[in-house]
Amino acid sequence: xxxxxxxxxxxxxxxxxxxxxxxxxxxxxxxxxxxxxxxxxxxxxxxxxxxxxxxxxxxxxxxxxxxxxxxxxxxxxxxxxxxxxxxxxxxxxxxxxxxxxxxxxxxxxxxxxxxxxxxxxxxxxxxxxxxxxxxxxxxxxxxxxxxxxxxxxxxxxxxxxxxxxxxxxxxxxxxxxxxxxxxxxxxxxxxxxxxxxxxxxxxxxxxxxxxxxxxxxxxxxxxxxxxxxxxxxxxxxxxxxxxxxxxxxxxxxxxxxxxxxxxxxxxxxxxxx
Amino acid sequence: xxxxxxxxxxxxxxxxxxxxxxxxxxxxxxxxxxxxxxxxxxxxxxxxxxxxxxxxxxxxxxxxxxxxxxxxxxxxxxxxxxxxxxxxxxxxxxxxxxxxxxxxxxxxxxxxxxxxxxxxxxxxxx
Numbered sequence: 001x002x003x004x005x006x007x008x009x010x011x012x013x014x015x016x017x018x019x020x021x022x023x024x025x026x027x028x029x030x031x032x033x034x035x036x037x038x039x040x041x042x043x044x045x046x047x048x049x050x051x052x053x054x055x056x057x058x059x060x061x062x063x064x065x066x067x068x069x070x071x072x073x074x075x076x077x078x079x080x081x082x083x084x085x086x087x088x089x090x091x092x093x094x095x096x097x098x099x100x101x102x103x104x105x106x107x108x109x110x111x112x113x114x115x116x117x118x119x120x121x122x123x124x125x126x127x128x129x130x131x132x133x134x135x136x137x138x139x140x141x142x143x144x145x146x147x148x149x150x151x152x153x154x155x156x157x158x159x160x161x162x163x164x165x166x167x168x169x170x171x172x173x174x175x176x177x178x179x180x181x182x183x184x185x186x187x188x189x190x191x192x193x194x195x196x197x198x199x200x201x202x203x204x205x206x207x208x209x210x211x212x213x214x215x216x217x218x219x220x221x222x223x224x225x226x227x228x229x230x231x232x233x234x235x236x237x238x239x240x241x242x243x244x245x246x247x248x249x250x251x252x253x254x255x256x257x258x259x260x261x262x263x264x265x266x267x268x269x270x271x272x273x
Numbered sequence: 274x275x276x277x278x279x280x281x282x283x284x285x286x287x288x289x290x291x292x293x294x295x296x297x298x299x300x301x302x303x304x305x306x307x308x309x310x311x312x313x314x315x316x317x318x319x320x321x322x323x324x325x326x327x328x329x330x331x332x333x334x335x336x337x338x339x340x341x342x343x344x345x346x347x348x349x350x351x352x353x354x355x356x357x358x359x360x361x362x363x364x365x366x367x368x369x370x371x372x373x374x375x376x377x378x379x380x381x382x383x384x385x386x387x388x389x390x391x392x393x394x395x396x397x398x399x
Binding site for chain 2 (some may be wrong): 036117118121122124125135136139145146205206207208209211219221222224227231
């Protein structure tokens with residue numbers, strides 16, 4: 001029998017992970033100091049009880065949110081969920097994807113380690129390549145060279161809260177999240193956090209720095225294409241295809257599949273370096 | 274009569290004007306930051322600071338920005354190759370800042386330097 005809705009456990013897994021990421025974010029952001037990001041990230045382990053666990057837990061719940069969102073999206077496309085949404089609703093739902101990605105990305109920047117700061121500097125320069133809005137977008141989200149991690153930290157908190165609250169009001173009902181779902185995803189992220197601690201890289205003179213895993217494809221493409229095409233146009237293609245999926249699913253689906261194939265290949269090349 | 278609606282309108286416009294003014298001031302060019310380098314350098318020696326390299330040449334000190342002209346990553350010094358390398362996208366530059374390879378396609382930015390009694394003053398753009 002064909003399904004008409006995305007799988008329940010994926011949808012609620014996504015909600016539970018996102019909720020847990022927000023709660024753990026409250027704990028780890030409390031002792032965080034923007035002027036010394038790396039020191040205070042490392043210092044979490046001594047300032048708050050089980051600090052290392054909470055930092056890793058926050059990291060894994062964020063990763064789970066991102067991965068489950070991708071899965072949820074694929075399932076939504078497979079059951080043609082866009083047909084049940086108005087064009088405006090579909091536009092806003094798709095728009096939440098880059099916001100979640102940005103929330104995850106800014107989370108890497110605020111750690112203040114070499115990977116995070118380099119990713120932030122690249123993002124700052126890419127934002128400035130945006131036509132007309134570049135300076136404003138950079139001021140809102142990054143501005144690393146002038147304000148350190150301040151903007152990224154604010155964006156991380158505000159974007160996460162905004163996406164969660166708005167989609168909680170409109171796309172799902174948080175109060176219907178079951179306790180057993182919450183417990184299951186808490187245990188999964190907790191086990192990951194206990195057995196696989198999240199490393200940080202202090203500033204070094206390493207000849208190669210790799211960005212966050214989901215950014216490796218863009219990082220690799222930036223070696224071969226001008227920043228505007230590799231860092232602005234290429235990442236915006238799937239967003240455009242998803243918006244148009246409602247109107248021409250065949251072409252948009254082909255563009256999406258091709259984009260995903262290319263991005264996967266670029267990520268593999270970037271990871272192999 | 275000055276109604277509540279008038280007051281709210283005035284408040285909104287004042288707020289918008291304030292935000293606009295604040296934003297405009299953020300776009301104004303800022304004076305460069307002056308950094309004093311106290312270290313005594315021998316000819317050929319390279320000093321790596323937070324945002325620039327200083328190299329002593331026969332003509333005097335030369336300061337090069339550590340920001341990669343491609344996407345602004347902080348360059349590192351590759352001692353085996355005697356070159357500056359961008360760790361993000363592998364652009365390479367020789368010790369005079371000249372572009373060698375990679376996606377940057379241009380030379381490193383030279384920073385103004387001034388010799389004083391206390392050391393070298395390097396002007397770093399804000």
